[in-house]
Amino acid sequence: MERPQDFPGLASTATIVAVSLSAGGIPKRNVEQAEITLAGLVGDGHAHEKHRRAQRAVSVQDVELFDQLVAEGYAVGPGIMGENLTLRGLNVQQLAAGDRLYLENGPVLELTEPRKPCYVLDAVHPQLKEAVVGRCGFLCRVVQSGTCRVGQRITVERRRQP
Secondary structure (H helix, E strand, C coil): CCCCCCCCCCCCCEEEEEEEECCCCCCCEEECEEEEECCEECCCCCCCHHHCCHHHCEEEEEHHHHHHHHHCCCCCCCCCCCCCEEEECCCHHHCCCCCEEEECCCCEEEEEEECCCCHHHHHCCCCHHHHCCCCCCEEEEEEECEEEECCCEEEEECCCCC
């Protein structure tokens, strides 16, 4: 698959700071690396049927959000909110459905929809789901499978405008 080079004005130095998975539910445990298939991360389960779809195979979140939430008094960190990939330097909320994430020597993910906070976050803090509305990351489909790992660089390709 052809990979983009550098896209002006986009985060080409984003990196994965955590890879997280669980048998289902939260929190997810952090691992050094995982295989990503069209169905998502190998070894990662989904406790709710609505998450078992190709368009929701992988969830991504910015580590900078956790820094903000900790400052706001929430006990959160990578995997606590159920994301699979925690990223630094991306600002995923500024991206859009259709944008692609090219993981260095690895998978290609396409953003499909902003992630909406779920009631399972109540187990972390009763007001957390309200606190993260509009900044809860993105769900992705897998365009190309491969290995993801902590420290892996990410290049962003913005969708082409009509």
